[in-house]
Amino acid sequence: MRVFIVYAHPSEDSFTRQVRDRFIAGLESAGHSYTLSDLYQMNFRSDMDEAEYRREAYYRLDAPVPEDVVREQEKINSSDAIVFIYPVFWSDVPAKLKGWFDRVWTYGFAYGLQKDGRRAMKQLEKGLVICSAGNTLDYFRRTGILESMEKVMLGDRLFDRVKTKELVILEATSRELPGREANWDQHLDRVFSLAVNL
Numbered sequence: 001m002r003v004f005i006v007y008a009h010p011s012e013d014s015f016t017r018q019v020r021d022r023f024i025a026g027l028e029s030a031g032h033s034y035t036l037s038d039l040y041q042m043n044f045r046s047d048m049d050e051a052e053y054r055r056e057a058y059y060r061l062d063a064p065v066p067e068d069v070v071r072e073q074e075k076i077n078s079s080d081a082i083v084f085i086y087p088v089f090w091s092d093v094p095a096k097l098k099g100w101f102d103r104v105w106t107y108g109f110a111y112g113l114q115k116d117g118r119r120a121m122k123q124l125e126k127g128l129v130i131c132s133a134g135n136t137l138d139y140f141r142r143t144g145i146l147e148s149m150e151k152v153m154l155g156d157r158l159f160d161r162v163k164t165k166e167l168v169i170l171e172a173t174s175r176e177l178p179g180r181e182a183n184w185d186q187h188l189d190r191v192f193s194l195a196v197n198l
């Protein structure tokens with residue numbers, strides 16, 4: 001399987017960075033190949049500029065797509081699976097990753113049709129979302145935030161762009177919780193097997 005990892009965390013000194021590295025170790029051990037977009041390290045521009053806005057808001061296929069966006073779209077179309085790894089920030093993805101969706105999911109690529117009646121983005125075999133969160137799964141269920149994350153990430157952003165999809169929350173990894181250390185190895189083992197069994 002050719003796997004495209006979209007990773008967003010501002011610090012190398014983080015649990016999420018360990019998740020990313022263990023996931024890659026799992027891919028390598030199973031013989032999967034991968035491409036990585038480390039959005040903070042790339043300094044990926046997450047703000048849409050006015051020309052991009054006009055392209056998306058006016059459904060203009062003839063307006064150019066920026067080079068950095070085209071590169072991301074090429075990574076998608078040369079992969080079989082897409083994997084997002086990030087920390088939950090305010091019940092959603094970090095702004096940098098939100099901006100990645102704003103800019104990379106362009107008209108004619110991720111939604112809408114091109115002149116030949118097709119969508120340029122290929123349908124991927126698998127979409128996997130792995131996020132680390134300070135709160136517990138129980139909290140996310142009780143508050144309805146889990147449902148909201150599933151609807152937005154799986155139902156809207158991934159939608160039918162992937163054949164099968166899954167959201168995995170690695171819970172209670174906040175620095176202020178003793179659970180962070182207690183859950184550490186178990187979470188990373190899980191991530192390794194998610195990669196192996198992709």
Ligand SMILES: Cc1cc2nc3c(=O)[nH]c(=O)nc-3n(C[C@H](O)[C@H](O)[C@H](O)COP(=O)(O)O)c2cc1C
Pocket residue numbers: 009013014015016017087088089090091092132133134135136172173174175
């Ligand atoms: C700005 C910010 C917002 C956060 N918002 C949430 C949140 O809404 N829900 C949650 O469970 N954790 C939240 N967290 C905790 C992160 O998900 C936390 O970073 C996570 O436990 C992973 O740890 P790491 O940063 O060492 O990778 C937030 C952290 C930051 C820095």
